[in-house]
Amino acid sequence: MIERLISLWPARTGAAPIVPERSVAGRTLLLLITIMSFLSAVTLGGVVLMQKSAIAWSADVGREVTIQLRPVEGEVMDSNLRSAVSLAESTPGVASARALSIEESQKLLEPWLGSGLDLTAIEIPRLVVVQLSDPAEADIEGLQRNLGAVKGASLDTHAAWRQQLNTMAGTIVFSGLMVLVLIGAATVLAIIFATRGAMATNREIVDVLHYIGASNRFIAGEFQGRFLSIGLQGGLLGAVMALVFFALIGTAAGSMLPSEAGAQVGVLFGRFALGWSGLFGILAVVPVIAALTAITSRTTVRRFLSETS
Known part of the structure; x- marks a missing residue:
């Protein structure tokens, strides 16, 4: 109204x-x-x-883990690298594993040490980059146990970063x-x-x-x-x-x-x-x-x- x-x-x-x-x-x-x-x-x-x-x-971080190999007296680094790559590739859920070359490892240190340094006289740790095909199915614990046979080897799952x-x-x-x-x-x-x-x-x-x-x-x-x-x-x-x-x-x-x-x-x-x-x-x-x-x-x-x- x-x-x-x-x-x-x-x-x-x-x-x-x-x-x-x-x-x-x-x-x-x-x-x-x-x-x-x-x-x-x-x-x-x-x-x-x-x-x-x-x-x-x-x-991306969850699809990758890293194996670090520290220099150990009496151990051959190249042999340990091959063993670590072989163990990673035989682990279920792993797509590929690749050892970084010395040049690539030195490149990773440049942000902290600067470029142009000659590190050939220093035995630096080496890395193996492991790509996972399925992070949920990957046997990370089994890989970590198997790496116990390689002296100086340790596994980083990047959980802290995630x-x-x-x-x-x-x-x-x-x-x-x-x-x-x-x-x-x-x-x-x-x-x-x-x-x-x-x-x-x-x-x-x-x-x-x-x-x-x-x-x-x-x-x-x-x-x-x-x-x-x-x-x-x-x-x-x-x-x-x-x-x-x-x-x-x-x-x-x-x-x-x-x-x-x-x-x-x-x-x-x-x-x-x-x-x-x-x-x-x-x-x-x-x-x-x-x-x-x-x-x-x-x-x-x-x-x-x-x-x-």
């Missing part, structure tokens, strides 16, 4: 609606929500990229969620201030609506519809900007950075390939921001009306 009365209320030419379509507060809120949506989408995309990279690193990678991934996900919570809280506060400002600006219209019998629920619905529109527009703009951002960063990382730096960035972020999960996550920001905007504005309007009535 009240809604029908409102529809029959005579409107002046050029009169402002209950909630102005275009106002300084509305444009400012739209810009703010766009920025918040962009930050939320970028944070979510970064979390997805890092989590995918961590999972890939953990899987644990650190999993911890890092969990920390990144948790930190990303905390950032999203903070962005959401800032967005809610901005919507509250914008809604109360719009209510104060349109107080005369609200008083007229009250005078003809409009309920607080109806007035709150009008504001909710307007702020829902702002939330949808801002959320969509922010999500599109985030997708463009990742596309530009991925292109820049692949073409503008030096080959070494580009390779390192690719290892860290996977060439910024979000995948379907990342795309869906960023697009999900749009309805979440819109719903948050609508619910917050409605709650704020009803509380404001109850305080002033």
